[in-house]
Amino acid sequence: MTTQAAGALAPAPAQRKRPIGLLLVAVPVLLVLWLIIWPIIAAMIQTIWLPTSDGGRGFSVSSYQFFASDPYSRSNLAITLWTTGVCAALLLVVCLPIALYLRFSDSRIAAYVQGLAIFPMFVPSIILSFAFIRVLGPNGTVDLLLNSVGLPKIKSPYLTPWGPVIGLVWDNIPLTVLILLSGLGNVSNQAIEAARDVGAGRFALLWHIILPRISNSILVAISFAVLGIFSAFTLPYVLGPAAPEMMGPFMQRTFRDLFDPTNALTQAVITFAFCILFGLFYVRSVAKNRTP
């Protein structure tokens, strides 16, 4: 900047606070403030500071009371909680064995399994929805194959609560496997071998040695999945039943089709409340892995 800067002893930049940095980061930081922080605060204010009959605005929890007393809203919340719980449990049941296998095997088959487990990351959920309908939908591939060997057609999960469950589990396999695998990297071979030497069986090994060491990764994987699934939109909208619907399609319909932003925002704030613990835990874990 000055001619002195070219001199032999330029001051180390880290030692001086230079406000020019603030200028360079200003635009993205303002975007975060305007389009993430402010909408959340505004949504909370807008849903408790409602228009009153005399034309002004006043404090009222009537939109939350409506949500709590409306049977349709409540059944939507219930189906969302059910879907999220079932998906999280299924993800663990499916992904933990895959991750354990990948951690302790180095065969060529393991490389293929890892490739497959990560592959859904490169399939957009809208293509997945279409594939789901073509395979498990009415007269889909499964029906074709059953029919060709003289068996009756399946009861299709398409447009039932199981449709979104299958789609969301499929969609979330890659990151769950990767997060669990990364946690399993912290389990040392010595610990495993020491336990084997004293005669620990497979189950004891898993329960006493491996699970305690990866419990944090399991929580991270579940938090990430819950955040994604609780307000998922595309898969429940395309594959799920029309009623009751999950919170994602419910909010979209309330906002765009019923032109009712106040109730849509109420529903959004309620999803925030249900996910806040998972969200904070997840963000804390990501931040811990990263130093600026």
Add this chain to the structure above:
Amino acid sequence: MSAAVKIAKPIDWTGIVFAAVLTLVIVVPLLVVGTWAFTNVWRFPSVIPQEFGLKFWYQTLARADVWSSITMSLTLATTVTLLSAVICLPAAYAFARLDFPGRDILFFSFLAGHAFPKFGLLVAIAGIFLQLNLIGTFWGVVLIQLVGTLLFMIWIPVAAFQAVDRRMEEAARDVGASPFRVFWSITLPQAGPTIAAALLLSFVGTFYETEGAWLIGAPQVRTLPVLMISFINNQPVIQYGAVLSVLLWVPSFIALLFARRVVNSGSFAKGFGG
């Protein structure tokens, strides 16, 4: 393990079972879609199509709504990626190299959006856009998708700038290169490949972004994924959806070719908190 090396390796039955099951549930459904795209006639209950052919490729590509949404998707993804690069790359450089008040808290502020369920956050943003008359507009969709790229477009380039060899930069400065010249000839070439990966990620991510585009843009702004939703819901001809799926997968395929190595490395999972 050492004993296992001496004798012949046992057959990896667990692996074979996993490989078979995953092939069945992950590869086969996509192959079915691929088959539908190249099928002229496939009536129930035939297990294989009665007639293969490209008939529906011609028909799909002759549709005006397909072309307008391809154009819309490409325009949106390009606009968002360029805007994101313009505002995020200088910020990433500042985070990596400069010290300024509030640096740490501002760096982690980009995580804020990830503490909330995404669609709920989108609805909250839509509440703001409603007052600004941005619903149903191109720039409304650009803004909502731009917010989605910030974290990747700052965190990944920050790592890239931090990995640049500082001694080479200092050596260039010592022989009289201007700060701009140092940045252009030393810093950028070293950080370039990682930054390119971040750009690709942001482009592909924006291309497939469905929820913001549907909530804010539809029906005026119709991207390819949004068109695909309406094909699934209202289009009786299966092949249109199948051909569109194959077309829609192209950017993901390109990303797959470039990103496999990045995704398989441990640091990627760490970025997600693993």
